[in-house]
Amino acid sequence: MISEVKDFPFLKIQGLEFAYGEVKVLHGLDFHMDEKSVACVMGRNGVGKTTLLRNLVGLEKPTAGSIHLAGHDITDSEPFVRATSGFGYVPQGRQIFPLLTVEENLSVALSAAGVDQQLIPSSVYETFPVLYDMRKRRGGDLSGGQQQQLAIGRALVTRPKLLVLDEPTEGIQPNIITMIGEVIRNLVEEHNMTILLVEQYVDFVKKYADTFAVMNRGRFVAQGAVSGLDATTINKHLSI
Numbered sequence: 749m750i751s752e753v754k755d756f757p758f759l760k761i762q763g764l765e766f767a768y769g770e771v772k773v774l775h776g777l778d779f780h781m782d783e784k785s786v787a788c789v790m791g792r793n794g795v796g797k798t799t800l801l802r803n804l805v806g807l808e809k810p811t812a813g814s815i816h817l818a819g820h821d822i823t824d825s826e827p828f829v830r831a832t833s834g835f836g837y838v839p840q841g842r843q844i845f846p847l848l849t850v851e852e853n854l855s856v857a858l859s860a861a862g863v864d865q866q867l868i869p870s871s872v873y874e875t876f877p878v879l880y881d882m883r884k885r886r887g888g889d890l891s892g893g894q895q896q897q898l899a900i901g902r903a904l905v906t907r908p909k910l911l912v913l914d915e916p917t918e919g920i921q922p923n924i925i926t927m928i929g930e931v932i933r934n935l936v937e938e939h940n941m942t943i944l945l946v947e948q949y950v951d952f953v954k955k956y957a958d959t960f961a962v963m964n965r966g967r968f969v970a971q972g973a974v975s976g977l978d979a980t981t982i983n984k985h986l987s988i
C-alpha cells in the first residue's frame with residue numbers, strides 16, 4: 749500500500765540555534781510535527797525548553813536555522829505577525845494581569861493580536877465555564893488552576909491554529925491537570941488545532957500527547973511517538 753506523502757510537515761524547525769549574548773543555549777535543533785497532533789517537549793530544568801518556545805513564537809531571534817509553518821518560512825516574522833497568522837502562546841508561569849478582571853484579561857489578548865473582532869468567543873467560556881462565572885473577578889484573585897485556565901483561554905480568543913503551551917500543569921492540582929489534558933485533546937480532535945507543549949510530567953505526556961522530543965542541554969536526544977517513551981529514556985534524561 750502506498751501511503752500519502754505530504755510535501756511538508758505543519759511545523760518544521762531546522763538547525764535552530766540561539767544564544768543569550770555569548771552563552772549558547774540551543775545547539776542546532778531539528779523538529780517537526782503534523783497538523784492536528786499534540787507534541788511534547790520534555791527535559792530537565794534549564795535545558796532550553798522555554799528558550800525554544802520563545803524562538804518559535806518570535807520573542808527571541810534565532811542565531812541560526814529556520815522555522816517553517818505550513819510550508820511558509822516564518823523565521824524572521826515578528827511576534828504579532830505570528831499571532832495573526834495563527835499562533836497562540838501560553839507562557840510558563842501563566843503571566844496573566846492580576847489587577848485586570850478575567851474578562852479584561854481575555855479582551856486584552858484580542859486587541860493585542862489586532863484581530864478584527866471585539867467579542868470574546870463563547871467557545872472560550874464553553875471550554876472553561878469557570879472563566880464565565882468569574883468574569884468580573886480580578887485575575888489575581890483566582891486560584892492557580894483557574895489562572896492557568898485563564899492563560900489558556902486568553903491564547904484561545906484568537907482561535908489559533910498552533911497552540912504553544914509552556915508547562916501548563918506546573919503547580920496545578922490533579923483534577924485540573926486532567927481537565928487541561930482533556931481540553932487539549934478536544935481542541936485537536938474537535939477544533940483541528942495543533943498543539944506543542946512543554947511538559948515534565950511523564951504520565952500526562954503518555955496520556956495526552958502523540959509525539960515527544962526530549963531535550964538535554966540544548967539538543968534533542970530522543971524523539972518519536974509517545975509509545976516509544978521508555979524507561980531508559982526517562983531514567984537517563986528526565987528523572988531527577
Ligand SMILES: Nc1ncnc2c1ncn2[C@@H]1O[C@H](COP(=O)(O)OP(=O)(O)OP(=O)(O)O)[C@@H](O)[C@H]1O
Pocket residue numbers: 768771773791792793794795796797798799800840
Ligand atoms: N534571559 C536570559 N538571559 C540569559 N540566560 C538565560 C535567560 N533565560 C534563560 N537563560 C538560561 O538559558 C538556559 C535555558 O533556560 P530555559 O528557561 O530555556 O530552560 P527551561 O528548560 O525552560 O527550564 P525550566 O524547566 O526551569 O523552565 C538556562 O541555563 C537559563 O539560565
Ligand SMILES: [Mg+2]
Pocket residue numbers: 797798799840914
Ligand atoms: Mg521553562
